[in-house]
Amino acid sequence: MKAGLMLGVNPASTREQNDFYATDSFAVVKMAEKLKEIGASNKLWECACGKGHLSKPLIELGYDVFSTDLVDRGYGEIEDFLTSTRKWGGDIITNPPFKLAVEFVEKSMEILQNGQKAIFLLKIQFLETELRAKLFKRQGLKEVIVNSSRVCCAMNGEFDLYFKKREGKYIGGTQCYAWFVFEKGYTGKPVLDFV
Numbered sequence: 001m002k003a004g005l006m007l008g009v010n011p012a013s014t015r016e017q018n019d020f021y022a023t024d025s026f027a028v029v030k031m032a033e034k035l036k037e038i039g040a041s042n043k044l045w046e047c048a049c050g051k052g053h054l055s056k057p058l059i060e061l062g063y064d065v066f067s068t069d070l071v072d073r074g075y076g077e078i079e080d081f082l083t084s085t086r087k088w089g090g091d092i093i094t095n096p097p098f099k100l101a102v103e104f105v106e107k108s109m110e111i112l113q114n115g116q117k118a119i120f121l122l123k124i125q126f127l128e129t130e131l132r133a134k135l136f137k138r139q140g141l142k143e144v145i146v147n148s149s150r151v152c153c154a155m156n157g158e159f160d161l162y163f164k165k166r167e168g169k170y171i172g173g174t175q176c177y178a179w180f181v182f183e184k185g186y187t188g189k190p191v192l193d194f195v
Ligand SMILES: C[S@@+](CC[C@H](N)C(=O)[O-])C[C@H]1O[C@@H](n2cnc3c(N)ncnc32)[C@H](O)[C@@H]1O
Pocket: 018, 019, 020, 021, 022, 023, 047, 048, 049, 050, 051, 052, 053, 054, 068, 069, 070, 071, 079, 080, 081, 082, 094, 095, 096, 097, 098, 100
């Protein structure tokens, strides 16, 4: 018997090895206005791009997007973000692997220059824990932009297996996601906003 079945867990909910949960591109379309408002650069690095669910709509919206992922999923270049030696002159945006989200924040801040941003889509629970409270102060959490309408992220990008689609957006997700905006050098308190 598979471990997932023994534990009474739906095998479909077993975590994908490299945490590939594609984001409904609708989330970017909703976020687009805020990106302007927060002064995001037109030059963006999607550093855990998966199959391009964030990159593609951003490009359609006119952003200059460079895309990489640890795994070849048929989109972008192959690169381990956490060991990257790349110099980057724009902002960073991604929905990172949740289990490595802290490492992705730390690495982004190593790469970015003062005033540049790392914009991460993460479960709202990322706000919790003492470790992360310290991270938020140390690495300049500037804004938390909560999705008022639920965003769906699908394992392996198989949206139609897990969700229904209504009016251009997948529905039926169980998690609240927010955009965490870190700005290198920011020392103020984080602002709470909604999209
Ligand atoms: C939650 S998925 C999100 C994919 C995409 N950003 C999206 O929103 O649809 C996280 C992605 O991070 C990639 N990943 C995991 N570890 C990585 C690393 N060290 N460097 C770059 N990408 C990584 C996985 O392969 C996976 O595609």
